[in-house]
Amino acid sequence: MNGGAGTMRTFRLTLAYDGTGLVGWQRQPTGTSVQGLLEDALATLDGRVVPVAGAGRTDAGVHALGQVASLTMLRDIDAATLRRALNFHLPPPVRVLDVAPVDASFHARFNARSKTYRYQVWNGHVVPPMLRSYVWHVAAPDLDLEVMQRGARALEGLHDFAAFQSVGSDVLTTERRVLSSRVHLADMSGSGGMAGLDSSAGRLVCYEVTADGFLRHMVRSMAGTLVEIGQRRYPPDRLTAILESKQRPQAGRTAPAHGLVLVKVMF
Amino acid sequence: MNGGAGTMRTFRLTLAYDGTGLVGWQRQPTGTSVQGLLEDALATLDGRVVPVAGAGRTDAGVHALGQVASLTMLRDIDAATLRRALNFHLPPPVRVLDVAPVDASFHARFNARSKTYRYQVWNGHVVPPMLRSYVWHVAAPDLDLEVMQRGARALEGLHDFAAFQSVGSDVLTTERRVLSSRVHLADMSGSGGMAGLDSSAGRLVCYEVTADGFLRHMVRSMAGTLVEIGQRRYPPDRLTAILESKQRPQAGRTAPAHGLVLVKVMF
Numbered sequence: 001m002n003g004g005a006g007t008m009r010t011f012r013l014t015l016a017y018d019g020t021g022l023v024g025w026q027r028q029p030t031g032t033s034v035q036g037l038l039e040d041a042l043a044t045l046d047g048r049v050v051p052v053a054g055a056g057r058t059d060a061g062v063h064a065l066g067q068v069a070s071l072t073m074l075r076d077i078d079a080a081t082l083r084r085a086l087n088f089h090l091p092p093p094v095r096v097l098d099v100a101p102v103d104a105s106f107h108a109r110f111n112a113r114s115k116t117y118r119y120q121v122w123n124g125h126v127v128p129p130m131l132r133s134y135v136w137h138v139a140a141p142d143l144d145l146e147v148m149q150r151g152a153r154a155l156e157g158l159h160d161f162a163a164f165q166s167v168g169s170d171v172l173t174t175e176r177r178v179l180s181s182r183v184h185l186a187d188m189s190g191s192g193g194m195a196g197l198d199s200s201a202g203r204l205v206c207y208e209v210t211a212d213g214f215l216r217h218m219v220r221s222m223a224g225t226l227v228e229i230g231q232r233r234y235p236p237d238r239l240t241a242i243l244e245s246k247q248r249p250q251a252g253r254t255a256p257a258h259g260l261v262l263v264k265v266m267f
Numbered sequence: 268m269n270g271g272a273g274t275m276r277t278f279r280l281t282l283a284y285d286g287t288g289l290v291g292w293q294r295q296p297t298g299t300s301v302q303g304l305l306e307d308a309l310a311t312l313d314g315r316v317v318p319v320a321g322a323g324r325t326d327a328g329v330h331a332l333g334q335v336a337s338l339t340m341l342r343d344i345d346a347a348t349l350r351r352a353l354n355f356h357l358p359p360p361v362r363v364l365d366v367a368p369v370d371a372s373f374h375a376r377f378n379a380r381s382k383t384y385r386y387q388v389w390n391g392h393v394v395p396p397m398l399r400s401y402v403w404h405v406a407a408p409d410l411d412l413e414v415m416q417r418g419a420r421a422l423e424g425l426h427d428f429a430a431f432q433s434v435g436s437d438v439l440t441t442e443r444r445v446l447s448s449r450v451h452l453a454d455m456s457g458s459g460g461m462a463g464l465d466s467s468a469g470r471l472v473c474y475e476v477t478a479d480g481f482l483r484h485m486v487r488s489m490a491g492t493l494v495e496i497g498q499r500r501y502p503p504d505r506l507t508a509i510l511e512s513k514q515r516p517q518a519g520r521t522a523p524a525h526g527l528v529l530v531k532v533m534f
Contacts, residue, residue: 018396063397083393093396097468126350129285129360130330134397201364 008072010106011082013038013052014098015067020133020258022093024060025067034058034094038069041089045082046073055108055265056115056214061257063134066097068265070108108265114179116210116264119223119255120186124202135204136223136259143205143230148183151229151236152207155181155222155243162246164222165215166254174246176218180210183226205230208263217254225252275339277373278349280305280319281365282334287400287525289360291327292334301325301361305336308356312349313340322375322532323382323481328524330401333364335532337375375532381446383477383531386490386522387453391469402471403490403526410472410497415450418496418503419474422448422489422510429513431492433484433521441513443485447477450493472497475530484521492519 015034023031027039035052042050055068073082079099086096122128122135123143155178162174186204207223229236234252242250282301290298294306302319309317322335340349346366353363389395389402390410422445429441453471474490496503501519509517 016396018399065395087393092394092399095393095396095468097393126354126362126364127359128332129283129362130401132285132359201362 007076008074008104009077010070010072010102010104011079012100012102012106012108013069013071013086013096014100015064015069016095016097017064017067018093018133019058019061019063020093022060024062025054025056025058031060034064034067035069037090037094038071038086041086042071042073044089045077045085046075048074053108055112056117056262058260058262059217059257062260062262063258064262066264067262068108068112068267070102070106072104111267112265114210114212114266115214115262116180116208116266117214117219118261118263119207119209119219120259120261121205121207121223121227121255122202123205126201128201131204133258134261136227136256138205138227138231141231143227144232145183145185145205145230147232147236148205148207148226148230151226151239152181152183152209154236154239155209159243160246161215161218161243163242163248163251164218164225165248166217166221167248169216171215174215176211176213176215178209178211180208181222182209183207210266220255220257220260221248221251221253223259224255227255228252274343275341275371276344277337277339277369277371278346279367279369279373279375280336280338280353280363281367282331282336283362283364284331284334285360285400286325286328286330287360289327291329292321292323292325298327301331301334302336304357304361305338305353308353309338309340311356312344312352313342315341320375322379323384323529325527325529326484326524329527329529330525331529333531334529335375335379335534337369337373339371378534379532381477381479381533382481382529383447383475383533384481384486385528385530386474386476386486387526387528388472388474388490388494388522389469390472393468395468398471400525401528403494403523405472405494405498408498410494411499412450412452412472412497414499414503415472415474415493415497418493418506419448419450419476421503421506422476426510427513428482428485428510430509430515430518431485431488432482432515433488434515436483438482441482443478443480443482445476445478447475448489449476450474477533487522487524487527488515488518488520490526491522494522495519 025034027033027036038052052071083099120135158177292301294300294303305319319338350366387402425444
């Protein structure tokens with residue numbers, strides 16, 4: 001514990017949440033948001049409104065394993081106590097994994113250098129019950145992972161991602177740098193019993209993408225397009241043409257929110 | 268499809284379910300049971316009451332990855348159609364993974380030679396949100412896996428498990444043969460994003476046990492005792508003394524239902 005009473009303390013929070021039933025990261029007029037839950041819990045601890053900034057503004061239904069948030073408190077409180085107090089106030093679907101004291105200038109959104117998202121697709125006839133809230137069910141046909149992988153790689157690099165942005169977005173630039181864009185099969189053996197057996201019922205296909213920033217619905221529209229490529233509706237080099245078109249209707253459908261997970265934020 | 272219309276068909280079903288909110292396998296006067304859901308779905312398909320036998324009568328809140336059930340239908344229906352029709356009628360927490368035609372004499376409970384259960388303990392300060400319905404939270408101290416493993420091994424073999432049976436049970440014999448009784452750490456790397464990150468937040472400790480039969484609450488009271496051994500409240504050789512006592516109060520607490528998973532049934 002550095003500093004005496006009266007000194008402001010800035011903290012970096014690492015959070016995991018099950019987005020099922022939440023309206024997303026950002027506080028909304030109605031519904032339960034992660035930001036709202038955190039700010040309500042902090043208000044009881046600090047006796048005042050404590051604004052919380054999140055690195056990624058996840059949409060309704062999107063999950064997180066490593067969301068990062070920043071906030072500044074007036075109260076003299078150490079990191080371990082803050083973590084325990086927040087987890088006491090928060091509902092079990094939202095957990096604070098870690099709290100670390102940081103420099104007062106730290107801001108989770110402005111200082112984030114890159115983020116990793118994973119999109120999870122269950123490819124098979126029957127969705128394992130314990131995975132049902134975390135995967136998009138694409139029953140048939142068997143996805144061609146090789147062409148999906150080729151398509152995913154074509155998204156790496158500095159591109160204008162306007163074609164993968166939801167209509168009506170308002171940002172200064174639609175250029176983003178994708179550092180890594182890969183498709184892999186999840187190994188189910190170590191899943192702690194969640195996926196079930198040897199799974200003749202299907203495969204968990206994961207699309208994992210790291211970028212310096214994301215446009216609205218960018219991962220979900222890339223995932224939707226990659227699934228259509230895996231279903232051989234488009235050839236994988238179609239992705240380059242979609243990027244060049246800069247037109248949203250050229251890309252595939254926006255995959256549903258509940259298959260998306262914010263995995264990690266890098267600073 | 269063998270046989271013509273009018274021939275009775277017996278099927279073996281392999282089922283997975285999320286036991287959260289269910290009253291267990293067996294039909295009860297109130298609440299939703301797996302047996303009740305299946306029988307209601309089958310009644311609409313067969314136009315009559317179709318009794319379903321389950322290999323393991325899992326308690327309220329207990330999950331399954333590989334429950335097995337048997338039933339006989341009058342209607343001329345093939346296995347794949349029956350699986351699709353049942354999954355159409357059942358809610359997403361209950362899924363039929365596989366349907367196979369079997370000999371008319373097959374009975375899921377009487378023909379089961381052994382069953383494997385897994386008990387899942389989250390040992391750490393913070394429970395990952397996506398695992399919260401499937402683990403017992405044992406926050407501290409760090410469980411000593413080596414003494415738990417020694418304790419688990421002491422349960423293998425043919426023993427009188429009366430000390431691990433819930434009070435008020437009524438069975439012919441309390442002798443059971445435990446074929447395998449092991450403690451292991453789940454590998455979280457391949458968990459398809461469910462457990463989260465590298466998990467400084469904790470470890471998933473699994474107790475997996477295979478036996479030719481189980482007494483009521485037997486796995487849960489063995490898991491509760493093993494956790495107390497892992498917390499160094501008892502030495503591991505205490506298990507032998509508990510078995511010999513044949514007295515339920517000698518064993519540890521009954522671990523909660525939602526950490527238990529019926530993994531597999533062998534015939």
